[in-house]
Amino acid sequence: MSTDQKSTPRSGGLRTTGLTVRYGGNVANENIDLEVLPGQIVGLIGPNGAGKTTFVDAVTGFTPAEGTVELAGERIDAMRPHLRRRRGLSRTWQAGELFGNLTVEQNVVVATRPGGLGTVVRDLFGRRRQETDPRVAKALQTVGLAGFEQKLARDLALGQQKLVGVARALVGRCELLLLDEPAAGLDSSESMEFADRMRTIVDDGGPGVLLIDHDMSLVLSVCDRVYVLEFGKLIFAGTPEEARTDPAVVAAYLGVPMENTDA
Structure with missing residues (x-):
């Protein structure tokens, strides 16, 4: 470049x-x-x-x-x-930080909830369907992962997983x-x-x-x-x-x- x-x-x-x-x-x-x-x-x-x-x-x-x-x-x-x-001030980490059994969207949503992962899990098991947060959609679009929202994080290529981490840092x-x-x-x-x-x-x-x-x-x-x-x-x-x-x-x-x- x-x-x-x-x-x-x-x-x-x-x-x-x-x-x-x-x-x-x-x-x-x-x-x-x-x-x-x-x-x-x-x-x-x-x-x-x-x-x-x-x-x-x-x-x-x-x-x-x-x-x-x-x-x-x-x-x-x-x-x-x-x-x-x-x-x-946002950061990513050297070690993998994604939740493999959650979707791409859920991994990014974690960063927007006051209760973090616990709130997301309670939403899932409580069967509360939240509307997609526009901040999450924008972050995923920014890193080129629009359309990957419902894929499990563990099923992504490593480079894509890194981009999910970036999206989580960018959200908000x-x-x-x-x-x-x-x-x-x-x-x-x-x-x-x-x-x-x-x-x-x-x-x-x-x-x-x-x-x-x-x-x-x-x-x-x-x-x-x-x-x-x-x-x-x-x-x-x-x-x-x-x-x-x-x-x-x-x-x-x-x-x-x-x-x-x-x-």
């Missing part, structure tokens, strides 16, 4: 300043300044143990941290995770989407199909995206900007083209410079 296909960033988005995470005497993240604007896909990469998931946990409120976290110009670092979600208010290892388990063609779908969502007025993944072909082809972590510290921030040959990035992560294979 060429750079000129990527959209112009809009105001708002996510900004962290001086974000630091300590576990006793160990510093897992140190003074991380990072920004993701609406209209952008931003990559966060680095070796295993670099602190990428710790950073996401800190941003979303699951790990105590120092520093500031702003979403759409509002500080949210004092908020609990569920309140950050209500403000529009979503100012910023955090994708933690979304391409794990996907082959190269599925990974690029997923990337194309994310690019379409962002370019069509969707939220900014912070993408963490080990698939460098995916990250360097779809992202507008890349940050690189090593031992909890940022060692690079710049364009994918710059990251491919940056000496610090090559030494810490890539091993050898990567060629740009975009047409």
Whole structure:
């Protein structure tokens, strides 16, 4: 995907300043300044143990941290995770999070109900047929799964299951989407199909995206900007083209410079 296909960033988005995470005497993240604007896909990469998931946990409120976290110009670092979600900070998880015996629609509905899965199950066994929530229909259409509403999640291909997870994160208010290892388990063609779908969502007025993944072909082809972590510290921030040959990035992560294979 060429750079000129990527959209112009809009105001708002996510900004962290001086974000630091300590576990006793160990510093897992140190003074991380990072920004993701609406209209952008931003990559966060680095070796295993670099602190990428710790950073996401800190941003979303699951790990105590120092520093500031702003979403759409509002500080949210004092908020609990569920309140950050209500403000529009959404994430997917590395591990599979779908309920295989529920339909695609029911999996997304879970995110809209105050009681979560319990409310959905009570509706099912209580034989209460709820009208389709228009937010759910819109989220599934956004990720390209309109028409899959009544399929069981377990019967979908892995790439489609990943998109259901994205739909669940998008449903309702979503100012910023955090994708933690979304391409794990996907082959190269599925990974690029997923990337194309994310690019379409962002370019069509969707939220900014912070993408963490080990698939460098995916990250360097779809992202507008890349940050690189090593031992909890940022060692690079710049364009994918710059990251491919940056000496610090090559030494810490890539091993050898990567060629740009975009047409």
